Amino acid sequence: xxxxxLLTMTGLGLGALYFLIASGLSLIFGLMDVLNFAHGxxxxxxxxxxxxxxxxxxxxAGPGGAGFVLAVLFGTAVGTAAxxxxxxxxxxxxxxxxxxxxxxxxxxxxxxxxxxxxxWGSDARTxxxxxxxxxxxxxFGAQVPVNRLVLVAAALVVLxxxxxxxxxxxxxxxxxxxxxxxxxxxxxxxxxRKAFTLVFAIGGCVAALGGALGGLYFGSVDPxxxxxxxxxxFVVVVTGGMGSVSGAAVASVVIGLVQxxxxxxxxxxxxxxxxxxxLAALLLVRPRGxxxxxx
Amino acid sequence: MTTGPLLAVRDLRVLIGGRHILHGVDLDVARHGVxxxxxxxGAGKTTTVRGVLGLVPRTGSVRLDGEExxxxxxxxxxxxxxxxxxxDRGIFAGLTVAENLRLAERRGxxxxxxxxxxxxxxxxxxxxxxxxxxLSGGQQQMVAIGRTLLNGNRLIIADEPTKGLAPKxxxxxxxxxxxxxxxxxxxxxxxxLAVVRRLAEHCAVLADxxxxxxxxxxxxLGDAETARRLLGVGHGPVTRASSVEADS
Amino acid sequence: xxxxxxxxxxxxxxxxxxxxxxxxxxxxxRWWPAAALLVLALAPFSxxxxxxxxxxxxxxxGSLQLLxxxxxxxxxxxxxxxxxxxxxxxxxxxxxxxxxxxxxxNTLLLEAGLPFAVSALLGVCCGIVLALVLGSxxxxxxxxxxxxxxxxxxxAGSILVSRNxxxxxxxxxxxxxxxxxxxSGLVGIENTANLYWLALAYLVLTLxxxxxxxxxxxxxxxxxxxxxxxxVEVLGLKPxxxxxxxxxxxxxxxxxxGLVHLLLTGGSTPQTTTSDFTLSLLVMVVxxxxxxxxxxxxxxxxxxxADHRLGDLAGSGAVAELPAVLRVxxxxxxxxxxxxxxxxxxxxxxxxxxxxxxxxxxxxxxAGPETPAKSKSRKENGRP
Numbered sequence: 001x002x003x004x005x006l007l008t009m010t011g012l013g014l015g016a017l018y019f020l021i022a023s024g025l026s027l028i029f030g031l032m033d034v035l036n037f038a039h040g041x042x043x044x045x046x047x048x049x050x051x052x053x054x055x056x057x058x059x060x061a062g063p064g065g066a067g068f069v070l071a072v073l074f075g076t077a078v079g080t081a082a083x084x085x086x087x088x089x090x091x092x093x094x095x096x097x098x099x100x101x102x103x104x105x106x107x108x109x110x111x112x113x114x115x116x117x118x119x120w121g122s123d124a125r126t127x128x129x130x131x132x133x134x135x136x137x138x139x140f141g142a143q144v145p146v147n148r149l150v151l152v153a154a155a156l157v158v159l160x161x162x163x164x165x166x167x168x169x170x171x172x173x174x175x176x177x178x179x180x181x182x183x184x185x186x187x188x189x190x191x192x193r194k195a196f197t198l199v200f201a202i203g204g205c206v207a208a209l210g211g212a213l214g215g216l217y218f219g220s221v222d223p224x225x226x227x228x229x230x231x232x233x234f235v236v237v238v239t240g241g242m243g244s245v246s247g248a249a250v251a252s253v254v255i256g257l258v259q260x261x262x263x264x265x266x267x268x269x270x271x272x273x274x275x276x277x278x279l280a281a282l283l284l285v286r287p288r289g290x291x292x293x294x295x
Numbered sequence: 296m297t298t299g300p301l302l303a304v305r306d307l308r309v310l311i312g313g314r315h316i317l318h319g320v321d322l323d324v325a326r327h328g329v330x331x332x333x334x335x336x337g338a339g340k341t342t343t344v345r346g347v348l349g350l351v352p353r354t355g356s357v358r359l360d361g362e363e364x365x366x367x368x369x370x371x372x373x374x375x376x377x378x379x380x381x382x383d384r385g386i387f388a389g390l391t392v393a394e395n396l397r398l399a400e401r402r403g404x405x406x407x408x409x410x411x412x413x414x415x416x417x418x419x420x421x422x423x424x425x426x427x428x429x430l431s432g433g434q435q436q437m438v439a440i441g442r443t444l445l446n447g448n449r450l451i452i453a454d455e456p457t458k459g460l461a462p463k464x465x466x467x468x469x470x471x472x473x474x475x476x477x478x479x480x481x482x483x484x485x486x487x488l489a490v491v492r493r494l495a496e497h498c499a500v501l502a503d504x505x506x507x508x509x510x511x512x513x514x515x516l517g518d519a520e521t522a523r524r525l526l527g528v529g530h531g532p533v534t535r536a537s538s539v540e541a542d543s
Numbered sequence: 544x545x546x547x548x549x550x551x552x553x554x555x556x557x558x559x560x561x562x563x564x565x566x567x568x569x570x571x572x573r574w575w576p577a578a579a580l581l582v583l584a585l586a587p588f589s590x591x592x593x594x595x596x597x598x599x600x601x602x603x604x605g606s607l608q609l610l611x612x613x614x615x616x617x618x619x620x621x622x623x624x625x626x627x628x629x630x631x632x633x634x635x636x637x638x639x640x641x642x643x644x645x646x647x648x649n650t651l652l653l654e655a656g657l658p659f660a661v662s663a664l665l666g667v668c669c670g671i672v673l674a675l676v677l678g679s680x681x682x683x684x685x686x687x688x689x690x691x692x693x694x695x696x697x698x699a700g701s702i703l704v705s706r707n708x709x710x711x712x713x714x715x716x717x718x719x720x721x722x723x724x725x726x727s728g729l730v731g732i733e734n735t736a737n738l739y740w741l742a743l744a745y746l747v748l749t750l751x752x753x754x755x756x757x758x759x760x761x762x763x764x765x766x767x768x769x770x771x772x773x774x775v776e777v778l779g780l781k782p783x784x785x786x787x788x789x790x791x792x793x794x795x796x797x798x799x800x801g802l803v804h805l806l807l808t809g810g811s812t813p814q815t816t817t818s819d820f821t822l823s824l825l826v827m828v829v830x831x832x833x834x835x836x837x838x839x840x841x842x843x844x845x846x847x848x849a850d851h852r853l854g855d856l857a858g859s860g861a862v863a864e865l866p867a868v869l870r871v872x873x874x875x876x877x878x879x880x881x882x883x884x885x886x887x888x889x890x891x892x893x894x895x896x897x898x899x900x901x902x903x904x905x906x907x908x909x910a911g912p913e914t915p916a917k918s919k920s921r922k923e924n925g926r927p
Contacts, residue, residue, distance in 0.1 A: 035687055037822075093889060099633065102687075103829055104888045106822055111881025118875035170397070177387045177398050183350055184385040188399045188442065189373035231698050231818070234691060269706035276702065279695040283688050284680060312771065 002142035007260045009139065013148030013217055015256025016155035020210030021229055022236035022248045023162060024203020030179040030243020031199050033098055038086055038105040039207055039233065040226030041112035045082045046208025047127075047221045048116055050075030054128045063128035075212040076205055083204020087197050095193070109227060116223040124222035127215035134216075147216040154213055155252075158206055162245045171198055179243035232259075232272075235279040299361070301326045301480050302347070302450060307355040309339075309346045309504075316342045317504040319355070324450065329472065329481045329494040331512055333526055334501035340484045341382050343501065344454050348372055348379060360449065374401065378443025382454040382484070386435045388428025392419055395427050399442035412441040415471050433464035440471060451475060454484045469493055488526075492516055500525045583743055586610065587736035596848075598855065604735040608807070609851055611735070611742035613844040615803055618742075618749040620827040620843030622796035627825070628834030629757050630789040631769030633690045636697030638820035639677070640794040643670040644801025645811040646704065650711055652724045659724055663802055670798020671791060678790035682783055685772070694818060701816040717812035720805055729806050738807050745803045746840070749796050754836065756792060765789055769834075826884045832896025841895055850876045 025039050053061040054071035061071040090108060094101045133150055136143040166172035174195045178185045185192045207226075214229070215221050236255050240247030255275055262271030300323035309317040317339050324330045334340050346353040349369040357365045357372075364372045373379065387395055396419070400407045413420040416437040422430065427438055436456055443451045453472065457465040469490050472481060476494065485491050491498065495512040508515060508525050515522055589601040597606040619641065626632040648666025651657050657665070681692040707714030722730050728737050756762050764785045767775045775782050805811060814820060823846065831842020853876035865873065872878050887894060891901070 029687075033687075035690070090885060090889075097892070100888050100892070102633075103825070104885050106825060107881045107884035107888065109881075110819070110822060110826070111878045111885070114875040114877035114881060115872065118871040118878060173390070173394055173398055177390060177394075180387045180389055181385065183369075184381065184387070185398070186369040187348055187350060187373060187379050187381065187385065189370050189401050189446075190398070191368075191370045227819075231694070234694070238691060267706070267708075269702055272702050273699050273706075276695045276698045280680070280692045280699075283684050283692045283695075 001140060003264070005140045005142035006144060007264055008257065009142070009144045009148045011257035011260035012253065013145075013151045013256070014260060015252040015254075016148075016151040017210055017214050017217060017229065018232055018236045018256055019155045019249055019252035020151075020158060020213070021207050021226075021233035022240065022252060023158065023245050024199070024206045025233050026237045026240065026243055026245065026248045027175065027179075027199045028203050029237065031175055031182070032091075032101075032196055034091060034101045034105065035234075036105050036200075036203070037102065037230070038090075038108035038112065039203065040228070040230035041109050042079050042083050042086070042204045042207040043211040043214065043226035043229060044113060044116055044221075044223060045226075046075045046079035046211030047215045047225060048075070048120065048211075049078035049208065050212035051125060051127055051215060051221045064130045068128075068130045068133075072209070072212040076208045079208020079211065080201050080205040083200045083207075084197060086204070087200035091200070092193065092196070109230075113223040113227055120223075122223055124220040127218070127220050129216045147213070151213050151217055154209060155249075158209070159245065159249050162202070162206075165202075166245065171195065175199060232275060235275050238279055239282055300324055301360060302482065303356070303358045304343070304347060305356040305358075307343060307346050307353055307357065309342050309351050309353045311351060315504065316351075317346060317353075319505055320346075320501060321506045321509070322499050323497075323509065324480060324482045325497050326480055327476075328496040329476045329483050331491045331495035331498040332482060332484045332501065333486075333491065333498055333515075334507070335526065338501040339504040340501055341454055342504075344379075344381075344452055344482070344484060347452070348377065376447070376449035378446060378448040378451040378479075380436075380439040380443050380451070380453045380456055382458070384432075384435045384439040386427045386430075386438055388426065390427055391424050392427055392430070392438055393423040395438050396441060396445060399445050401446045405447055407445045408447070409445070412444050415444070415474070416441055433460050433467070436460060436464070436468060437471075440468065440475075444475060448479055450482065451479050452482045452484075455486060456483070457485065457487050457490055465490065488516065580743075580747065583614075584740070587739055596852075602736075604732045607735045607739040609848070611739040611807055612851070613847040614739075614742040614746045615800060615807060616824075616827065616847040617840040617843035618746040619797060619800045620824055620831065620839040620846075621746075621749050621753055622793050622800065623824045624828045624833055624839040625753055625756065625789055625793040625796070627828055628839065629753075629762065629769065630765040630786060631772075632786060632789065633687075634681075634693040634790070634793075635690050635818060635821050635825075636677070636681075636693030636695075636700075637793070637797055637824055638816055638818065639697040639700045640670045640674050640797040641801040641804070641820070642700065642704065642811070642816040643673050644798030645805040645815060646712060646801075647798075648802055648805055649718055649720050649811045652721050653718065654711065656724070659726055662724075667795070667798045667802055670801060671795045674791045674794025674798070675787075678787050678794065682786050682790065694821075697816070697818060697821060701813070701818070704813050704816045712813070713811070715813055717810055717814075719810040722809070725806065730809075742803055742807060745800065749800075750836075750840065752792070752796065756789075761785060761788060826880060828894075830884060830887050830894055832894030835894070835896040838894050838896030845895070846880060849880060853879060 021039060021043055024042075025036055028034055028036050028039075050071045052058070053074040054063050054068055056062060058071065058074055061067045061074060063071075086105070086108060090104045091101050094104060129147070133146050136145050137149075138144075166176055174185060174190055174192070175198070178192050178195050182192055185195075211221075211226065214225065218225065232255065236248055236251045239255065240249070240251030255278075258278075259271040259275050262274045263269065264271075302322070302324035304320055304322040307317055307320040307322070308315065320339065320343050322332065322343065332340050332343065342351060345351045347357050349364070349367060349372050353365060355365060356363060359372075359375050359377070362375065364375065379385075387398070390398070396407075396409070396412065418434060419437055419441055422434065427435060430438070440453065440456060443453070456468050456472065460468065465487065472483065473494055475481060481494075483491070483494065485495075491512060498508075498510065498512040498515055499506055500508040500515070502525065508521070515525070587602050587607055590603075591601045592599075593601060593606075597609065599605045623634075623637050626634050626637070644667055647669035648662050651662035651665055652659065655662075677693075677696050681689055681696065684692055704712045705715055712718065728734055729741065757765065764775060764780060764782075767778075767780075768782045768785060772782050775785075801815070804815065824843075827842040827846040828839045829842070830846060831840065832838025853873070856873065891897060
């Protein structure tokens with residue numbers, strides 16, 4: 001029983017991390033048809049930003065309490081800024097060349113981890129965090145690490161915030177409409193490119209937050225963390241349907257749980273394998289994805 | 296500038312995927328009433344409209360009230376005061392009726408004219424919270440036209456608004472357009488000659504991506520021989536028009 | 544080299560063949576590949592020092608090893624472009640077939656103890672069958688969906704290899720090939736020249752196969768699919784079969800490349816299974832010029848060379864003394880290559896292969912953007 005509880009909580013924590021990457025990825029693809037290969041890099045930037053600030057480089061920030069919150073905010077802000085820069089400088093000039101947009105993000109996705117390992121080394125760095133978050137708590141007889149709970153809570157907050165944004169604000173309305181028919185949105189007199197920058201900012205912000213909290217989950221940061229999570233985020237995006245935040249949420253939970261349980265109860269690595277095979281199978285069975293956007 | 300046509304299109308050319316779709320379209324939209332854009336299937340009517348709006352890459356000259364728009368992006372062209380109801384209606388299926396309308400709101404002097412839209416289409420008020428994808432074709436067309444009436448537009452472009460609708464709904468749509476045209480000039484792409492006859496004062500005919508004829512609508516439709524030559528109408532415009540109506 | 548210049552070149556060749564040798568420029572244009580091949584083939588006999596370009600003299604084992612790797616990747620990129628540049632298929636799983644060639648051969652050698660020739664043949668066949676099976680499945684979806692299915696399959700392969708099932712793959716360490724079973728002429732530092740020639744032969748073979756294929760009737764259908772798949776369908780042709788042909792042919796070339804890599808490096812490494820490996824092929828192709836005859840090869844050679852040399856440079860004292868702002872980026876070849884790649888995508892659509900014609904157009908003066916050659920190249924590059 002305690003194993004099941006632990007696996008469930010870990011799976012949910014992992015799912016929460018996937019959601020933080022996949023929700024932005026899904027919105028960006030849904031709206032712009034750009035599969036952002038640099039999204040993992042945005043997560044890494046957030047992770048390193050937080051790590052840098054929490055290691056005492058940012059005045060006021062630190063590994064504990066309010067200092068850590070500040071560090072997470074800093075990392076998230078840096079990731080958001082990087083995402084906006086990515087959209088404006090790299091993606092936007094290629095507006096009329098969709099395939100080159102993807103290629104350019106591939107280049108960024110290669111360059112950023114390399115730059116990070118150039119600055120801070122390619123080895124994993126221990127991630128500082130508040131004592132309160134590094135402990136465990138008892139749940140149905142299992143000792144569950146607190147950081148799983150932090151990730152799940154953060155993902156829930158992000159989910160609610162995104163839903164409110166999409167459902168209640170005009171910008172959210174533009175994004176939802178743009179996911180359906182971008183050209184028609186412009187034909188209503190709306191500059192859809194502003195929405196592009198916005199979804200990149202949102203995606204970068206949420207991914208960077210995922211990086212910051214992922215540091216807690218893994219206990220360390222390394223330059224390739226984001227990229228290795230990206231493939232599972234792809235699985236989530238395709239499973240949940242392109243452009244659908246709620247779909248991404250459900251898919252994240254499913255993928256996280258399947259992966260954890262399969263890895264534990266069958267041979268190690270089989271869970272990872274099962275998940276990528278699931279991606280292929282899903283695409284083949286429903287080539288248009290769940291929202292019909294994937295051609 | 297208050298003289299001359301409201302919209303003056305000169306030598307509009309559109310090239311998509313290395314193929315010329317338009318080879319030089321000239322089109323004047325009058326400052327009052329309905330100007331109909333006619334032509335056989337594939338003549339380039341929809342492409343002309345899309346070219347005017349900048350939804351396809353285009354060259355030539357498109358002047359709205361004297362202002363050159365050919366190098367402007369679509370959203371800027373539209374903000375000059377154009378309401379557009381596209382051929383496929385351009386409804387956002389996953390959004391509610393109210394959201395579809397709200398999306399079309401533009402900042403203007405008087406604010407969105409929901410009063411007018413709901414007066415013309417009381418149905419839209421009743422179905423405000425319904426997803427637009429679940430509406431009937433006619434109701435979707437109401438949303439599409441409603442969007443063009445929401446803002447104080449200088450020009451309404453309606454691309455085949457009666458296509459695929461039941462005869463009763465065709466009449467309804469025609470009535471609304473007639474009323475809209477009292478306040479705002481309308482560029483109407485239309486295959487249904489009965490509707491054209493009822494609404495249009497002026498018309499332009501396209502053939503093979505070029506302008507083949509421009510003039511008063513009555514003149515063209517009254518001349519069975521010219522109409523047949525330009526529109527491919529089989530037995531004179533009257534029978535053809537009624538058969539179209541019966542088809543739909 | 545744009546398609547335009549290529550056509551021009553081909554007709555030029557015909558004319559030269561018909562007329563007596565006249566124009567030196569034309570002769571040069573026809574024969575430069577042969578001349579380059581000759582130079583490359585004779586390289587092991589040369590002791591020419593190329594400071595900056597290579598560490599040791601040209602014929603030294605170290606230089607030959609690097610050159611052979613460059614040629615190998617030039618060939619791999621050329622084969623990959625069969626999908627990307629010729630058929631318009633963006634596959635993120637090409638590494639799988641390369642790794643299959645390497646790992647399957649190695650496993651047959653190590654586990655079954657089969658003779659090298661048999662292992663090699665079966666290993667390459669494994670790669671081909673894998674490409675046939677996974678290609679026939681992946682190609683049921685189009686567009687970015689296809690890219691992601693190929694990515695998923697390749698990732699599955701990568702995970703499998705790194706988990707070391709039954710001790711077959713050696714996990715993260717990879718596995719060294721059994722030297723005693725390999726042909727003796729292809730083992731050891733003293734035989735580097737032979738390995739170099741092997742890589743060169745593989746490159747020539749790949750170039751020839753790709754050239755033949757794209758100029759065959761099938762190749763013209765690929766071109767059509769790349770431009771507009773629907774139009775091919777309208778003509779009554781089924782794109783699926785043609786795309787599968789391209790996929791399997793590219794997979795076969797990759798598997799063969801895996802075999803060459805096995806010999807060249809003396810083993811199989813899990814790095815060749817990763818999606819990063821495929822992405823680096825993508826970078827090579829786009830860098831050099833997708834859809835051109837020589838571009839992918841040039842991109843592959845340049846990338847591999849730069850990757851190695853920049854790595855050496857990073858370890859050198861000259862870089863270590865630089866201020867951090869310069870030292871950090873210079874010590875990371877992937878960073879520089881990534882940035883270069885983004886720059887090429889933005890500033891030089893069509894890759895390095897398009898550079899000569901662009902420079903020529905620029906030299907011809909500001910004739911405006913609508914000179915025919917330029918507008919053609921722009922159209923080609925603009926296509927998604």
